Amino acid sequence: MKARALASLAVASMVLAGCGILPASPQPAPSTYLPEPSPSEGDTPGALSPDGFTAAQRMTVRVRNIGCGFLSTGSGFALDAHTLVTNRHVVENAATVEVSTYDGRIIQAKAASTTTVADIAIVSTEQSLGAAFAVRAAADPVRGDVITVVGYPNGGRLTTASGVVLGASADPLGGAVGPVLASSVSIAPGSSGSPAFNEKGEVVGVIYAKNFSNQSFLVPISTLNTLLTEKSLLVPATDSCTT
Amino acid sequence: MNEPPVEWRFDDYTPTPRILPPRRASWRRARSALAIVAIVGLAALSAYLWSVNGTWVRQNETLRESASSLGAQLAQASADALAAQSELDDATARIRSLVNDEAQAGDKALVLTDVGAKLVECADARAQHIRYLNSASRYTAASLTANEAAVNEFCTSVIAAYVDAVAST
Structure with a gap:
């Protein structure tokens, strides 16, 4: 008798306790499975424009130096709608400087300023260079950092090449005041003035030379930042055909 | 003075009800x-479980159908995206090629114009x-020879530049 009573109690306890762990009915299924739109990445340097070009490619321009009896090409990149950065030697002795954008627009340069501190020139234009502009890094890259260079080697097609920073070095051409950066990025004549980007898409340097070991050299972004801050270091470039 | 024992008799027994x-x-x-x-609890529990099970099964079937449909849509969208990406790559390459052709043509036009x-x-x-030769009496032979050499040198270099420019077009 006593055992049966205990069994009944146990059953009742189990029934009552079971209510606490009973599976619940499913929640109503969602009416749509479409994800919420994510924040646009259209403003980042790596983002593609509708025509399939990245911001880094859109801000990079081909520079044509039409001198008196010679023609040379280089690269550059837009700082804003009417200002671009290239190398001093790219626009040196120019009668006219023309800029070609990634989509084939040809823009006449209005004026150029150069400096003796580094192989840098700042060129201004009447027409707009486009809508993609350089975001300058606050600090120079260090040894081992991966960089990507976008430019027009040999005056040809818009090209992207990657490598790593090999470290600070003295200017192999002996013209720069401060140290420059050596990198493993393979470049060619015509790449001069190309922007070098870090992995965040910020400009960390400006390509200006290479050596026989196929190492390339960059003007570090800190030098460019200083030049853009200290405008007195920049002087107007002279027209070689009138001097 | 002892009392006599009481005799117990069976007839005196009357059964009392068992309580x-x-x-x-x-x-x-x-x-x-x-x-x-x-x-009652077990019956209610069984009914609840049966009901909940039915609800889960129905929703599971609905979700399976929905997942299958979405999977098909996703596969189609992925295929469309790949095709669009391929077309975009082709278009981008074409733009680069055309821009390069335009730039090269511009370079050559400038060179040819200069030449x-x-x-x-x-x-x-x-x-x-x-004209100097027509008035040769006014000039020394040496100066005429020197001028001819200079003109020939200049023209030879220009013609060489022209040949190079034409060859590269």
């Missing part, structure tokens, strides 16, 4: 109530030299 203690009776009632509660101007200078220099 359980009150405590055992209430226990039995409680036990019965518990059993009824347990049976053309130099050819005009060459022709002018030769015409001038012919």
Whole structure:
């Protein structure tokens, strides 16, 4: 008798306790499975424009130096709608400087300023260079950092090449005041003035030379930042055909 | 003075009704109530579980159908995206090629324009030299020879530049 009573109690306890762990009915299924739109990445340097070009490619321009009896090409990149950065030697002795954008627009340069501190020139234009502009890094890259260079080697097609920073070095051409950066990025004549980007898409340097070991050299972004801050270091470039 | 023993007689026995203690009776009632509660509870639990199971099964079927449909849509969208990406890559390559062709053509046009101007200078220099020769009595032979050599050197370099420019087009 006593055992049966205990069994009944146990059953009742189990029934009552079971209510606490009973599976619940499913929640109503969602009416749509479409994800919420994510924040646009259209403003980042790596983002593609509708025509399939990245911001880094859109801000990079081909520079044509039409001198008196010679023609040379280089690269550059837009700082804003009417200002671009290239190398001093790219626009040196120019009668006219023309800029070609990634989509084939040809823009006449209005004026150029150069400096003796580094192989840098700042060129201004009447027409707009486009809508993609350089975001300058606050600090120079260090040894081992991966960089990507976008430019027009040999005056040809818009090209992207990657490598790593090999470290600070003295200017192999002996013209720069401060140290420059050596990198493993393979470049060619015509790449001069190309922007070098870090992995965040910020400009960390400006390509200006290479050596026989196929190492390339960059003007570090800190030098460019200083030049853009200290405008007195920049002087107007002279027209070689009138001097 | 001893009293005589009382004789016990069987006839004196009258059976009394058997009455359980009150405590055992209430226990039995409680036990019965518990059993009824347990049976009702189990029945309710079974009904609930059956209902919940049915709901889960129905929703599972709905979700499976929805997942299958979305999977098909996703596969189609992925295929469309790949095709669009391929077309975009082709278009981008085409743009690069056209921009490059335009830039090269611009370079060559500038070079040819420059060479053309130099050819005009060459022709002018030769015409001038012919005028010198027509008035040769006014000049020394050495100066005429020197001028001819200079004009020829200039024109040779211009013609070489022209040949190079044409060859590269």
